[in-house]
Amino acid sequence: MxxxxxxxxxxxxxxxxxxxxxxxxxxxxxxxxxxxxxxxxxxxxxxxxxxxxxxxxxxxxxxxxxxxxxxxxxxxxxxxxxxxxxxxxxxxxxxxxxxxxxxxxxxxxxxxxxxxxxxxxxxxxxxxxxxxxxxxxxxxxxxxxxxxxxxxxxxxxxxxxxxxxxxxxxxxxxxxxxxxxxxxxxxxxxxxxxxxxxxxxxxxxxxxxxxxxxxxxxxxxxxxENREYVAVRIETEPVQKTYELLKQSYPDKKVTITDQAIQMEAKREDLPDINKLLVTNGIAVYEIMSNKGTLEEKFLEMTGGNIDV
The missing domain is CATH 3.40.50.300 (P-loop containing nucleotide triphosphate hydrolases)
Known part of the structure; x- marks a missing residue:
């Protein structure tokens, strides 16, 4: 170019x-x-x-x-x-x-x-x-x-x-x-x-x-891609124990259960610590998947939540 x-x-x-x-x-x-x-x-x-x-x-x-x-x-x-x-x-x-x-x-x-x-x-x-x-x-x-x-x-x-x-x-x-x-x-x-x-x-x-x-x-x-926080989907067993542990360990983060998986927002560098926390507490971790986000999400961040473009 x-x-x-x-x-x-x-x-x-x-x-x-x-x-x-x-x-x-x-x-x-x-x-x-x-x-x-x-x-x-x-x-x-x-x-x-x-x-x-x-x-x-x-x-x-x-x-x-x-x-x-x-x-x-x-x-x-x-x-x-x-x-x-x-x-x-x-x-x-x-x-x-x-x-x-x-x-x-x-x-x-x-x-x-x-x-x-x-x-x-x-x-x-x-x-x-x-x-x-x-x-x-x-x-x-x-x-x-x-x-x-x-x-x-x-x-x-x-x-x-x-x-x-x-x-x-x-x-x-x-x-x-x-x-x-x-x-x-x-x-x-x-x-x-x-x-x-x-x-x-x-x-x-x-x-x-x-x-x-x-x-x-x-x-x-x-x-x-350059977002401080990413949306994370975590598949574990048991799900309820995972939910309670994450709520206790990350009280400032929004943690929810959706479709028998955990959804939360975290910094990308936090993901290894989250995985270690779960495994140490006897939780079986099947998948931790981060979503890099969309242009729509970044647009909302930068314009104060106004999606009407």
């Missing part, structure tokens, strides 16, 4: 009247990565996306896309951007292919038939591209929207809720296509979504915004 950022947000601020919507946001996004953008409702996600896409003006700071300032050289900057900010709108009476041809004519630089065929392949629509859009499922229309956004070979692809309304199979398809597009085309994919489990599977890094401020930018693996 190239370490020259394709997007540089520098002290980005957006105010509406006296209210600060985005507060001094600084962030770099790189080619070849899928970057997830998370935050509670009203945190500033949509405003940030609209600023990146040039749909609203900055109050202060700047956004550089492929080295071009949105403030000073808007046309050159925005020429590197593709995206689906709302649901993709197509002419339903036309075929998917004819929609792409029609859209390609809008660009000042000629888009070749070879490029149209390439993006059709990228989104896996070779078999259905010549059918009318009105026959497409929502997932197919999302894929056609992706093809449209990729036509002019952008360096940055911005997607707001790309899996909204899709069934599990459609969600998985879009997730796989986005990862392939980022890596095959070596572009930056910026995704905002409320499906935290999907962001965890799809993205390389995530940024979390709250009250207009960027509070964290980390790799997904670091966020879900």
């Amino acid at each position: 190239e370490r020259n950022p394709i997007v540089q947000m520098k002290n980005v601020t957006k105010k509406i009247g006296p209210k600060t919507i985005i507060d001094d946001l600084t962030l770099d996004i790189y080619r070849g990565e899928v970057f997830g953008f998370l935050g509670p409702n009203g945190a500033g996600k949509t405003t940030t996306i609209r600023l990146m896409a040039g749909l609203i003006e900055l109050t202060d700071g700047d956004i550089l896309i492929n080295g071009h300032s949105i403030q000073k050289n808007f046309e050159k900057a925005i020429a590197h951007v593709g995206g689906i900010i709302e649901n993709p709108e197509m002419y339903k009476f036309m075929s998917g292919y004819d929609n792409l041809v029609h859209y390609a004519r809008m660009f000042p630089e000629k888009i070749s038939q070879e490029r149209i065929d390439e993006v059709v392949r990228l989104v896996g629509m070779e078999k259905r591209i010549h059918e009318k859009v009105k026959s497409y499922s929502l997932g197919m229309r999302q894929r056609l929207g992706l093809a449209q956004a990729l036509l002019h070979s952008p360096s940055l692809l911005i997607l707001d809720e790309p899996t909204n309304g899709l069934d599990p199979a459609g969600i998985r398809e879009v997730r796989n296509y986005l990862r392939n597009i980022a890596h095959e085309q070596n572009i930056a994919v910026f995704v905002s979504s409320h499906l935290l489990s999907e962001i965890q599977l799809m993205c390389d890094r995530v940024g979390i915004i709250q009250n207009g401020k960027l509070i964290s930018v980390e790799s997904v693996s670091n966020l879900v």
Whole structure:
């Protein structure tokens, strides 16, 4: 992955009247990565996306896309951007292919038939591209929207809720296509979504915004693995004796019995001591399994328990 950022947000601020919507946001996004953008409702996600896409003006700071300032050289900057900010709108009476041809004519630089065929392949629509859009499922229309956004070979692809309304199979398809597009085309994919489990599977890094401020930018693996406490499931015999011993030995920890197993939260480094305690007291230990946690759990920790993203 190239370490020259394709997007540089520098002290980005957006105010509406006296209210600060985005507060001094600084962030770099790189080619070849899928970057997830998370935050509670009203945190500033949509405003940030609209600023990146040039749909609203900055109050202060700047956004550089492929080295071009949105403030000073808007046309050159925005020429590197593709995206689906709302649901993709197509002419339903036309075929998917004819929609792409029609859209390609809008660009000042000629888009070749070879490029149209390439993006059709990228989104896996070779078999259905010549059918009318009105026959497409929502997932197919999302894929056609992706093809449209990729036509002019952008360096940055911005997607707001790309899996909204899709069934599990459609969600998985879009997730796989986005990862392939980022890596095959070596572009930056910026995704905002409320499906935290999907962001965890799809993205390389995530940024979390709250009250207009960027509070964290980390790799997904670091966020879900570097947790002080982990959820632990312990299978033993006898279970009741295990429960009483752990409650007595760890009075500050929540210990429960679920499905004939013990559930508790502990530091990872405590696990050998827990095992030793149980064995020493004549308890048969069949399994101690720790859960490294999920992006959802980390998000809740960092935003004070607000899951409404």
